[in-house]
Amino acid sequence: xxxxxxxxxxxxxxxxxxxxxxxxxxxxxxxxxxxxxxxxxxxxxxxxxxxxxxxxxxxxxxxxxxxxxxxxxxxxxxxxxxxxxxxxxxxxxxxxxxxxxxxxxxxxxxxxxxxxxxxxxxxxxxxxxxxxxxxxxxxxxxxxxxxxxxxxxxxxxxxxxxxxxxxxxxxxxxxxxxxxxxxxxxxxxxxxxxxxxxxxxxxxxxxxxxxxxxxxxxxxxxxxxxxxxxxxxxxxxxxxxxxxxxxxxxxxxxxxxxxxxxxxxxxxxxxxxxxxxxxxxxxxxxxxxxxxxxxxxxxxxx
Numbered sequence: 470x471x472x473x474x475x476x477x478x479x480x481x482x483x484x485x486x487x488x489x490x491x492x493x494x495x496x497x498x499x500x501x502x503x504x505x506x507x508x509x510x511x512x513x514x515x516x517x518x519x520x521x522x523x524x525x526x527x528x529x530x531x532x533x534x535x536x537x538x539x540x541x542x543x544x545x546x547x548x549x550x551x552x553x554x555x556x557x558x559x560x561x562x563x564x565x566x567x568x569x570x571x572x573x574x575x576x577x578x579x580x581x582x583x584x585x586x587x588x589x590x591x592x593x594x595x596x597x598x599x600x601x602x603x604x605x606x607x608x609x610x611x612x613x614x615x616x617x618x619x620x621x622x623x624x625x626x627x628x629x630x631x632x633x634x635x636x637x638x639x640x641x642x643x644x645x646x647x648x649x650x651x652x653x654x655x656x657x658x659x660x661x662x663x664x665x666x667x668x669x670x671x672x673x674x675x676x677x678x679x680x681x682x683x684x685x686x687x688x689x690x691x692x693x694x695x696x697x698x699x700x701x702x703x704x705x706x707x708x709x710x711x712x713x714x715x716x717x718x719x720x721x722x723x724x725x726x727x728x729x730x731x732x733x734x735x736x737x738x739x740x741x742x743x744x745x746x747x748x749x750x751x752x753x754x755x756x757x758x759x760x761x762x763x764x765x766x767x768x769x770x771x
Contacts, residue, residue, distance in 0.1 A: 543688020
């Protein structure tokens with residue numbers, strides 16, 4: 470009898486120490502590297518996400534910062550159990566990481582960067598605990614496409630329960646996820662993220678392994694049913710008082726930022742556009758890091 474093939478063990482995505490801690494959001498995994506003032510890095514959310522998506526930033530900033538790079542719930546080495554993956558869960562994970570950072574680095578405001586949908590979680594965490602954060606860098610944040618206002622009651626999401634029921638249906642839910650995470654399909658979606666064929670192949674290879682881990686489908690299927698998108702995010706962005714730097718590219722799927730007019734005139738917000746796809750720190754690391762360095766050097770209260 471043929472034995473079932475076990476998935477390849479997930480390697481560490483980043484350098485440094487990987488540690489785990491229990492939280493209201495379940496077991497959370499995080500990498501820490503470097504020394505100096507703390508910097509929190511938060512990867513995107515998609516079918517194959519993990520801390521591997523912030524590797525260039527971890528490698529650069531560990532030379533001058535204590536860098537904390539989280540695996541969000543449902544991804545990487547963090548808890549991948551079958552549960553509801555929501556903005557509340559993700560935001561609670563960031564609050565829990567703040568406590569871990571304070572234990573290791575002392576109580577001080579933290580600089581933090583997030584990409585894509587995770588910008589919504591980071592912004593909410595900063596709104597709820599403004600004293601915990603010094604500055605926020607939002608890379609290709611969601612919620613700014615200008616298609617419709619997202620000003621519903623606090624805590625509401627864009628969740629589509631019938632779609633989620635279909636995606637997780639008996640007999641085909643797992644097949645849908647396996648189709649979405651076939652190596653060729655992962656490569657295709659990375660090309661759409663980059664807006665180019667010149668993707669980071671090491672990230673692609675890690676994503677393939679990560680999507681083969683037990684429980685890998687639960688968070689992505691919640692993501693696909695819009696359970697992690699906040700229907701009140703415009704209120705959240707507008708409520709931020711600390712310095713915020715928003716950057717994005719001009720290629721690929723994430724190029725519609727007409728809705729940023731809601732924060733254009735706010736003095737604590739600044740903006741940079743790169744001639745790249747949605748993750749400019751992979752494509753133009755020198756230019757991106759130089760711009761982020763300038764932002765991180767500015768006073769906390771503009």
